[in-house]
Amino acid sequence: MRKPLMAGNWKMNLNHLEAIAVAQKLVYSLNDKDYDAVDVTIIPPFTDIRSIQTLIDGDRLRLTYGAQDLSPEANGAFA
């Protein structure tokens, strides 16, 4: 049985403070039953990720998060 995954791609919207507010409102509306039934993830802009991580880790939320893109390179001169 494949567990449904609901992934919210925020695209280029919400600064880091708005992101925290939206994520908090989302988790207020979700309960353990929801997380048992559905994997829920949010995909904020890069600049919001640290703020979302702090929120989710701090409150031990069952929400996960991701990135909208990544480089194929390991590191180096890629501005």
Place this chain on the structure above:
Amino acid sequence: MNLNHLEAIAVAQKLVYSLNDKDYDAVDVTIIPPFTDIRSIQTLIDGDRLRLTYGAQDLSPEANGAFTGDISGAMLHKLGCTFAVVGHSERRSIHGESDALVNRKIKAALAHDMIPIFCVGEELSVRESGAHVSHVIRQIRGGLEGLTKPELKKIAIAYEPVWAIGTGKVATPEDAQEVCAAIREEIENIGSPEIAAAMRILYGGSVKASNVAEIMAKPDVDGALIGGASLDPEEFAKIVKFYAQG
């Protein structure tokens, strides 16, 4: 594309330990970390009221919307970015950014109260053909098209010969001066002598503590855009302190 957010905090802390008020009075010092590090750097700098500033390596020309993976000027402004690098050669070559796109990004940075560090520079083949000055002037005209004089005043320019970036092959101070002087002359034409005289024109490309002083000694070079050497906080601090050398 170096340093995760925890490494970024460590490097920034080491850098500020090596700098004092005299340094900040003499030189504006800014770091340009990856997007993912900016919030951590902001927290460090604000929390300790550091005189270091920070900026972003790129921004979207768009305000907001369906642009997955892109970062807007509003997001960067909210994170307290002072600067936004625009048109870096790696963006131009790897991501195909044109002068027209760079122009839109400069306007986006200005619209969100950030100082664009507008990058120009020629590839090796252009340098070898002797067309480097005209190439750079074309980039300057394209990037600054349609900007008002008050907007021009808010810009910094970085001349980075692509063949000298990360190659260890440094342009001579005379090479840097030739192109930086030509840029300033062009700013006189499209802006005014006053705007040109006040504009900060940086040189970038394999700048190190051992060569920064001779580059900075040139009359039209007003700073450096430092790549690899800025990842080493001791080396970066030595570069900042160039003014006290010799």
